Amino acid sequence: MATKWDVFSWLYEQSGPRKIIGIVKGLNQKRSEYDKIRKILDVLVQSKLVTKTKHGFERVMNDKNQHFFTLLKYCMKNGVNYNEVCNETVAGYVSKAFLKKSFTAKDIRLHPRTFGRVSHILEKHGFLIVLSRKPFNAIIPYNSFLGDLVTFYGHRPLVARQKRDEYFGEIKKELSKFNKLKSRNLRAYHDILEAFQIKFVHHSLSIEGNPLTLVQTARLLRDKIVSENLALEAVQEVQNYQKAFLQTLQNVRDEVPLTKESMLNYHFTALQHKSKWAGKIRDDPVTIKGNKHFKLAKPKEIERLLDSLIKDYNDFVKTKHALKEIIDFAAYLHNEFQYIHPFFDGNSRTTRLITFHFLQMNGIPVFDIPLGMLEQYVSATKGAKKRDEQQLAQELQQIILYNLKTINKKLSQ
Numbered sequence: 205m206a207t208k209w210d211v212f213s214w215l216y217e218q219s220g221p222r223k224i225i226g227i228v229k230g231l232n233q234k235r236s237e238y239d240k241i242r243k244i245l246d247v248l249v250q251s252k253l254v255t256k257t258k259h260g261f262e263r264v265m266n267d268k269n270q271h272f273f274t275l276l277k278y279c280m281k282n283g284v285n286y287n288e289v290c291n292e293t294v295a296g297y298v299s300k301a302f303l304k305k306s307f308t309a310k311d312i313r314l315h316p317r318t319f320g321r322v323s324h325i326l327e328k329h330g331f332l333i334v335l336s337r338k339p340f341n342a343i344i345p346y347n348s349f350l351g352d353l354v355t356f357y358g359h360r361p362l363v364a365r366q367k368r369d370e371y372f373g374e375i376k377k378e379l380s381k382f383n384k385l386k387s388r389n390l391r392a393y394h395d396i397l398e399a400f401q402i403k404f405v406h407h408s409l410s411i412e413g414n415p416l417t418l419v420q421t422a423r424l425l426r427d428k429i430v431s432e433n434l435a436l437e438a439v440q441e442v443q444n445y446q447k448a449f450l451q452t453l454q455n456v457r458d459e460v461p462l463t464k465e466s467m468l469n470y471h472f473t474a475l476q477h478k479s480k481w482a483g484k485i486r487d488d489p490v491t492i493k494g495n496k497h498f499k500l501a502k503p504k505e506i507e508r509l510l511d512s513l514i515k516d517y518n519d520f521v522k523t524k525h526a527l528k529e530i531i532d533f534a535a536y537l538h539n540e541f542q543y544i545h546p547f548f549d550g551n552s553r554t555t556r557l558i559t560f561h562f563l564q565m566n567g568i569p570v571f572d573i574p575l576g577m578l579e580q581y582v583s584a585t586k587g588a589k590k591r592d593e594q595q596l597a598q599e600l601q602q603i604i605l606y607n608l609k610t611i612n613k614k615l616s617q
Contacts (some may be wrong), residue, residue: 206231207287211244212253213276221260261369272356273314278349281410282575283418288325295357297322301332301344301353302363309340312426330574345602348581368594371601372527378608379527382536385615397453398556400571400607402426407573408553411582431560440477445553448474452557456564457600460523464514466561471547471554474503481548484526491546497589501544513537517562530566531604535560536599542586563604570607574592 214230215222222230228241245261248254253272255264263269274289279286288294297314301307309319323342326332335341344350351361383565384391406414406421415438416424416431423429425446430439448470455466461598472483485506494500520533538559545551556573563570573581577599584596 206233206241206244208244208247209286209290211241213247213273213280213286215248215254215261216263220405221262221535223255223260224552227261228254231589239547268356271352275349275353277354281417282329282406283422284329284575285325285466287327288297292316292323292357294322295354295359296329296342298326298350299354300328301342302346302350302361304341305364305369306335306341318609327577330572330606331576333602334609335605343602345577345580347576350576368598369601370528371605373599375605375608376527378605379567381612382608382615383567385612389615392615393611396611397425397571398426398430400611401446401449401453403574404572405442405449406411407575407578408556409445411444411578414444416443437477444476446555447476448557452564453560456561457563460562461565462514462517462558466511467510467554467558468539470557471550474553474557475547475550477550479602482552484548485546486548488548490545492545492586495587495589498586499543501543502569506544506546509540510546514546514547516540521565525566530563530568531600532593532597534563534600537562537591538598539591539593543591554576555585568604569611572607573603574606575605575612 211227211230215227218230220448224242224245225235226239228235228238228247231241233241245254245256247257249261252264253269254261262455263355276286277289278284279289293314297312297319300312309316312319314322323340325332325333326344327334327342331347333342333343333345335343354361359384378599402422403418403424405425406416406418409416409588416434420434421442422433423431423441424442451470451473462468466485468485475482487503489503490500492500518538524535538555541555542551560570581599581603584592584599588595
């Protein structure tokens with residue numbers, strides 16, 4: 205059955221008035237749903253989201269309605285159920301959570317059942333990291349979608365002043381739990397990997413502007429179905445990046461260390477749709493789109509800097525290291541490769557592959573940057589005004605913890 209927001213989002217994309225029967229057909233509903241759709245339209249008219257004329261029902265375009273439609277579009281692109289997320293209860297929950305660096309059930313003040321339901325919704329979409337379940341303690345990293353949602357429902361998006369925290373104790377506990385659970389159920393672990401890889405490919409490429417939604421990405425990679433009206437290059441970009449990600453997983457299973465050649469190979473595989481650049485070192489200056497502050501290596505420096513980075517990597521992996529040292533080196537590896545920026549295109553997606561390769565080789569199962577943390581991750585990397593290894597290490601801790609919590613929860617079911 206179509207919901208109020210289904211009707212609104214469909215009608216908002218139309219350029220003129222529509223009769224009820226046309227709306228029913230447009231939503232692929234049965235004719236028996238006619239009266240239910242009519243009642244929904246009456247509610248939307250009362251809410252001033254839609255207007256009724258002699259020609260039918262039509263969207264009302266203003267800043268507030270456009271704001272809300274943008275929220276719905278974000279949900280549709282990223283596989284978020286807007287019927288679950290876009291409501292006053294969730295907005296109120298998030299606005300209170302933003303006020304705390306970490307929060308408890310008492311901070312939110314909802315009925316326990318409602319609190320549990322909203323927490324589950326936010327967690328499954330990557331907006332919330334549960335630090336402990338008994339007693340409940342969690343964090344919600346800020347991102348503009350949640351900030352806009354809070355604002356739309358009339359709350360002030362005040363955010364607690366952030367400072368760098370350490371989650372090493374939590375990560376260690378989850379790593380120990382992960383190793384035990386994985387050994388008991390390898391098949392379930394591989395099923396989890398498949399779901400993770402689809403989200404990672406979508407999230408990673410959405411940062412780079414790929415237009416495919418999460419649903420379209422899943423249909424393409426899992427079901428081998430290409431959705432209509434998609435540009436060939438966008439489809440190939442997704443397919444090639446999956447191949448590069450799978451190559452990363454295989455290299456980790458085979459305990460293949462990072463080398464200059466493996467870095468070039470990841471790029472070669474991921475950029476097959478742009479074969480003239482795939483796996484080839486650039487010989488001209490480049491810039492990061494939208495960030496004039498981000499400094500990049502000059503072409504003549506690239507070979508020397510790559511060799512130096514590989515030497516640093518080889519020196520590091522010669523001996524065992526504490527968890528903090530591993531995460532700190534991952535931040536350095538990520539930022540140094542991004543600074544070197546050895547290719548004309550595809551540098552950031554390759555950087556994520558080599559960083560995940562390194563972490564996985566050190567027993568840390570990171571397979572995705574969750575949706576709710578993408579914005580902070582970008583702000584700490586290619587969106588930053590200046591390089592900050594400590595800030596990226598902070599973001600990596602949260603990303604690692606989310607991955608571990610999610611995997612362990614699924615393995616425990």
